[in-house]
Amino acid sequence: MLxxxxxxxxxxxxxxxxxITLVAYLTFAERRIAAFVQDRLGPNRVGPEGLLQPLADxxxxxxxxxxxxxxxxxxxxxxxxxxxxxxxxxxxxxIPFGGMLPIFGREVQLRVADINVGLxxxxxxxSLGVYGVVLAGWSSNNKYSLLGGLRSSAxxxxxxxxxxxxxxxxxxxxxxxxxNQVVLSQSGLWNIVRQPLxxxxxxxxxxxxxxxxxxDLPEAEPELVxxxxxxxxxxxxxxxxIAEYSNMVVGAALIVTLFLGxxxxxxxxxxxLGPFAKGVISIAAFLVKLLIVLFVFIWIRWTLPRFRYDQxxxxxxxxxxPLALFNIFITGLVIILSQ
Amino acid sequence: xEAFLFYVFGGIAIASALSVVTRRNPVAGAIxxxxxxxxxxxxxxxLRAHFxxxxxxxxxxxxxMVLFLFVIMLLNLSQLEFGRARNLVVKVxxxxxxxVLLVNLLAxxxxxxxxxxxxxxxxxxxxxxxxxLLFSKYLIPFEIASVLLLAAIIGAIVLARREF
Numbered sequence: 001m002l003x004x005x006x007x008x009x010x011x012x013x014x015x016x017x018x019x020i021t022l023v024a025y026l027t028f029a030e031r032r033i034a035a036f037v038q039d040r041l042g043p044n045r046v047g048p049e050g051l052l053q054p055l056a057d058x059x060x061x062x063x064x065x066x067x068x069x070x071x072x073x074x075x076x077x078x079x080x081x082x083x084x085x086x087x088x089x090x091x092x093x094x095i096p097f098g099g100m101l102p103i104f105g106r107e108v109q110l111r112v113a114d115i116n117v118g119l120x121x122x123x124x125x126x127s128l129g130v131y132g133v134v135l136a137g138w139s140s141n142n143k144y145s146l147l148g149g150l151r152s153s154a155x156x157x158x159x160x161x162x163x164x165x166x167x168x169x170x171x172x173x174x175x176x177x178x179x180n181q182v183v184l185s186q187s188g189l190w191n192i193v194r195q196p197l198x199x200x201x202x203x204x205x206x207x208x209x210x211x212x213x214x215x216d217l218p219e220a221e222p223e224l225v226x227x228x229x230x231x232x233x234x235x236x237x238x239x240x241x242i243a244e245y246s247n248m249v250v251g252a253a254l255i256v257t258l259f260l261g262x263x264x265x266x267x268x269x270x271x272x273l274g275p276f277a278k279g280v281i282s283i284a285a286f287l288v289k290l291l292i293v294l295f296v297f298i299w300i301r302w303t304l305p306r307f308r309y310d311q312x313x314x315x316x317x318x319x320x321x322p323l324a325l326f327n328i329f330i331t332g333l334v335i336i337l338s339q
Numbered sequence: 340x341e342a343f344l345f346y347v348f349g350g351i352a353i354a355s356a357l358s359v360v361t362r363r364n365p366v367a368g369a370i371x372x373x374x375x376x377x378x379x380x381x382x383x384x385x386l387r388a389h390f391x392x393x394x395x396x397x398x399x400x401x402x403x404m405v406l407f408l409f410v411i412m413l414l415n416l417s418q419l420e421f422g423r424a425r426n427l428v429v430k431v432x433x434x435x436x437x438x439v440l441l442v443n444l445l446a447x448x449x450x451x452x453x454x455x456x457x458x459x460x461x462x463x464x465x466x467x468x469x470x471x472l473l474f475s476k477y478l479i480p481f482e483i484a485s486v487l488l489l490a491a492i493i494g495a496i497v498l499a500r501r502e503f
Contacts, residue, residue, distance in 0.1 A: 076366065116465045120393040127401030131373065134405065138366070138412045150409065157405055177466050 003106070011112050012093075019092055023245040024054035030298050037302040057238075064234035072231060076139035081232065081239035084132025087125045088246040094118040095253045096180045097286045098263045101279035110263070110283065111180065118179040119171065122254065123164050126209065129247065130156050136240075137228035149228035151309060156209055158313060162320035163205035169198040169331040170258050183262030187269075190261040197327045199259045201320050206251035208316065211244065213301040215312055252293040260289050345385055352378035365411045369404060376400040388464045 028043070028050065035042025044050035068077060098110030115121050130153045137149015171177060173194060174185035182191075192199045208215040229240045256262060263282040273281070307315065355378065358371040376399045383392035462468050473481050 076370075079370075115389070116462075117389050117393045120390070120397060120466070124393050124397035124401055127397055127405075130401070130405050131370075131408070134408055134412070135366075135370075146412070150412070153405065153409075157402060160402075 007106070007108060008112070011108070015092060015097075015112060016089070019089065019246060019249065020242070022249055023242055024058065026245050026249065026294060027057070027241065028054050029294075030301075033295070033298045034302045037299070061234055061238040066234040066236065069231055071141045073139040073141065076135045077231075078236070080132050080136035080139060081236045081243070082132070083135060084129055085239045085243040085246075087129040087132075088243040088250065091122050091125045091250045092246075092253065094121055094179055095250070095257055096183055096262060097253075098283035099279055100275065101283075102275050109180075110279065114178060114180060117177050119167065119177045119182070119258075122250070123160070126247070126250070127157070127160055129243070132243070133228055136232070140228070140231040142231060145228050145230050148230070152211060152228060155211070155215065155309075155312060155316070158316040159205045159208035159215075159320070162201055162316060162324050163209060165321070165324035166198045166201035166205060166327060167258055168324075168328050169195045172328075172331050172335060179257055179262075183257055183264060186261045187264055190259065192259040195259065195327070195331070197323060197330070199255075201324050201327065202259070203255060204315075204320060206255060207297065207300070208312070210247040210251050212248065212297060214304045214306050216306055248294065248297060249290070252290055252297065255293050256286065256289045260293070262286065341385055345382065348378045348381040348385075352382070366408065369408050369411060372407075373400050373404050376404070386464075387459060390464055390466045390469050 031053075032042040032044075032050065042050070043053045046052045046056050068074060093112040094115055096109075096111040096114075101108045101110055133149050133156065134153045135149075137145045137147075137152070140146070140149075170182060170191055173191065174182045176182065176185070229237060232240065263286040265281060265285045268278060268281060268285075352375050355371040355374040359368045359375065362368040362371065376395060380392040380395040380400070383389075383395060460468070
């Protein structure tokens with residue numbers, strides 16, 4: 001009992017640190033890839049090839065003066081970055097990042113919590129992230145922040161619908177809401193082949209949920225100064241960025257788990273490596289797939305222009321929602337006909 | 340462990356529910372209501388109703404309260420000062436009604452002895468069992484609830500449209 005608790009705590013600590021490091025280096029990767037796309041070099045001076053840049057950014061943000069303007073509503077001003085960062089980080093608790101690792105004679109399942117409604121848990125917690133945005137915009141007592149906050153939260157709740165409906169096809173195929181079960185049901189064929197329309201709608205909805213270009217009008221500099229995080233400085237500001245990038249990581253991890261086979265490697269089960277090697281390879285496979293999906297997100301950001309707000313809402317309600325419903329219909333039809 | 344969680348989250352639920360009605364700032368009231376819903380979801384989990392708990396957070400705390408907050412923020416109600424109830428009659432009637440409600444609730448749950456707990460089936464509280472029940476035993480209430488929601492959506496659109 002105590003050993004189980006200890007294993008759980010170690011898993012939580014390890015995942016938390018890996019997540020924070022991944023988020024920090026994602027900001028660095030974004031700047032380098034943006035630079036290469038724009039035919040320049042990017043930050044390469046701090047440390048070898050610029051790899052210590054996130055450390056420098058972190059130290060800078062910690063030591064900067066934390067200004068709370070006089071005209072803001074102080075309790076909500078301080079609460080808002082917390083309300084956006086915490087849901088972004090705890091969503092990762094149910095994602096299976098590997099198969100099973102035998103350590104010290106016990107089998108360690110490579111996820112923090114295996115909830116029987118795991119997929120719904122992720123949608124529930126990420127829908128709580130909207131509050132941070134709304135509160136940040138409103139408590140700043142500033143027209144641009146309020147507009148940016150309201151626009152961003154309207155966008156987020158509109159695309160939550162398409163996001164939830166597009167994975168119902170996946171749930172119908174794998175007949176379970178447990179994320180590990182969804183991964184295991186893809187051992188024959190990855191879901192991106194069985195649910196192409198669901199995949200496209202889901203990726204679009206995830207990009208809109210995490211406010212990535214082409215859906216990032218609420219944060220666009222030429223439009224709204226900096227949107228809902230205009231009045232924030234130092235650590236609170238970097239909390240917004242940690243939240244945004246960890247939302248991106250969780251969205252990419254969900255795409256990998258639901259559509260790209262999670263931690264499965266085709267052909268790994270039939271080899272006769274030991275269970276420890278299989279466990280390590282499954283973690284490595286998950287990380288590689290995650291990094292590829294994150295690279296595609298960054299690539300799209302620096303290639304496409306952004307949508308106008310009415311085009312964005314049009315897309316969410318009039319295109320993605322009907323497509324997701326159509327996907328459910330077609331999936332149901334195929335399942336019935338194939339029995 | 341369960342009893343400890345029940346008392347802690349039940350206490351937070353009561354405290355936040357009280358805070359909803361005592362705050363002057365409506366946004367603070369709305370945030371307290373969100374905390375209350377979250378604690379209710381924890382209580383549902385303690386009752387092994389996992390699906391209902393997650394749906395509570397997803398629908399109530401995640402969608403409905405966001406729209407409440409939108410309305411409060413757009414109407415800028417924090418500047419509005421609701422005057423305290425000055426009329427003595429209003430205060431007395433309010434207190435009496437509160438006591439009557441309390442007596443009603445206590446009478447509804449008081450029994451000479453509680454019934455024995457039935458053993459739970461394997462997938463109790465999961466999406467599959469709730470779904471099966473919704474489509475077999477409770478099909479008519481389910482369909483009527485969908486029609487009600489449709490009527491509400493149409494009503495909202497009719498109220499809010501501009502004249503074409």
